[in-house]
Amino acid sequence: MPRWKTLFSQHLRWSNTVTQALVLSVITFCVILPLCCHRLLYSYYFIKTMYLDSMSEEVLHEGLVRGQDALQFWQSTSTTASSRFSDIAQNPELLVIVVSVQRNEGRDFHYLLQVMRQMSGLLESCGSQRCAEVLVCDVESGPQENQDAKILEDYFKVIRRSPLEKRRNRDSVNTFEREKRDYVFCLRKGWELVQPKNIVVLEDDALPKQDFFTVVKHLLSRTFAFQTLYVKLYHPERLQRYWNPEPYRILEWVGLGLVGATALLLSFSYWNPCSFSFTLSVTHLLFFTLYFMAAIELLGRHYLLEVRRFSPQLYAVSPATECCTPAMLFPGNSSLRVAEYLDGSFCVKGNAKDIVLYQMARTIPGERAHSVEPNLVTHIGAFSSVRGNPLKPRLL
Numbered sequence: 001m002p003r004w005k006t007l008f009s010q011h012l013r014w015s016n017t018v019t020q021a022l023v024l025s026v027i028t029f030c031v032i033l034p035l036c037c038h039r040l041l042y043s044y045y046f047i048k049t050m051y052l053d054s055m056s057e058e059v060l061h062e063g064l065v066r067g068q069d070a071l072q073f074w075q076s077t078s079t080t081a082s083s084r085f086s087d088i089a090q091n092p093e094l095l096v097i098v099v100s101v102q103r104n105e106g107r108d109f110h111y112l113l114q115v116m117r118q119m120s121g122l123l124e125s126c127g128s129q130r131c132a133e134v135l136v137c138d139v140e141s142g143p144q145e146n147q148d149a150k151i152l153e154d155y156f157k158v159i160r161r162s163p164l165e166k167r168r169n170r171d172s173v174n175t176f177e178r179e180k181r182d183y184v185f186c187l188r189k190g191w192e193l194v195q196p197k198n199i200v201v202l203e204d205d206a207l208p209k210q211d212f213f214t215v216v217k218h219l220l221s222r223t224f225a226f227q228t229l230y231v232k233l234y235h236p237e238r239l240q241r242y243w244n245p246e247p248y249r250i251l252e253w254v255g256l257g258l259v260g261a262t263a264l265l266l267s268f269s270y271w272n273p274c275s276f277s278f279t280l281s282v283t284h285l286l287f288f289t290l291y292f293m294a295a296i297e298l299l300g301r302h303y304l305l306e307v308r309r310f311s312p313q314l315y316a317v318s319p320a321t322e323c324c325t326p327a328m329l330f331p332g333n334s335s336l337r338v339a340e341y342l343d344g345s346f347c348v349k350g351n352a353k354d355i356v357l358y359q360m361a362r363t364i365p366g367e368r369a370h371s372v373e374p375n376l377v378t379h380i381g382a383f384s385s386v387r388g389n390p391l392k393p394r395l396l
């Protein structure tokens, strides 16, 4: 064949491949994914202007109903049936401490009652071998009482500061420092009272998921747990994207792209072995890797993480992420070190206890911290007790 003919047919083949790639990309990214994902809250395709307000209202309404149900549940539960949770055994494998203040905004949502209702269900499902001891740490130090904690007194052990300590704690410190001191108080008091082998601290708007105890137990059976200062059990869903600067996620992202592309190309070559030249396969591999990476990110990493719930072994453990402390596991006696570290720092707006903890794990020699994914709790608090709240809380 003359040289010009060879070049022309090569050019045709390439332009054909480029056209195919373009058509596939347009169909996937401009038609299929937008159609499938425009209602998914954590997808790039989510149409905020159309759905955010209505979804936020719906979730608020559901939260209110759940809160009122929880109130009714605790008011109607007979003390004898549930009071066994208040007899705390010494040296348990796991102690769960739930930190709570009286909430002014969002008080009708009874977050603490919701969390404890779920907790009691999970504890009951463990059977006679209790999966954890549970304490409610009521840190309200204002003149009013923490109404929800009061209701729970018949069912769970509730710990508080003495009136003198309360007065001292109210001394003119900012909310973030007070929040940190409250956390330290709960960690130390829990340890002193029960001397547990491990501690989980939940904030009062962190609703444990069904897999909570199974996964915590599995984490504690792994050796990394005893070389870590803490394991974060929750990270906000909106920050779970690959495009958030967490180095390990980039590896996961490229890895998934490569696996997807390789699987696709292998199945192509199985059905049509003659159509693949080496150069075309490398180009294809590159293209499909990028294609899968883009598709996964645009769909939303959050939804992909949910697949890991299939088994506790599949939960991913990675270096700790920065924001938020709704649910934290402190293996062994690390809670004592955490209390000491926190005691030695002063919190202000922009440097709250979550940031301080993260910095400590990074800067103190020998300390490390981890996060587990997917989340083991749902954050149900639409109203913050440490920050100002918008008139209408929104999901994003």
Ligand SMILES: CC(=O)N[C@H]1[C@@H](OP(=O)(O)OP(=O)(O)OC[C@H]2O[C@@H](n3ccc(=O)[nH]c3=O)[C@H](O)[C@@H]2O)O[C@H](CO)[C@H](O)[C@@H]1O
Binding pocket: 099, 100, 101, 139, 175, 176, 178, 179, 180, 182, 183, 202, 203, 204, 205, 236, 323, 324, 325, 326, 352, 353, 354, 379, 381, 383, 384, 385, 386, 387
């Ligand atoms: C979902 C989320 O992003 N939550 C984070 C956000 O909390 P939020 O701004 O969402 O505040 P929040 O109302 O959830 O309060 C966090 C916790 O602090 C407790 N509390 C509150 C007031 C007080 O004087 N003493 C006290 O102990 C309260 O009971 C709760 O257990 O910021 C905090 C740091 O500031 C933590 O990093 C929270 O994990």
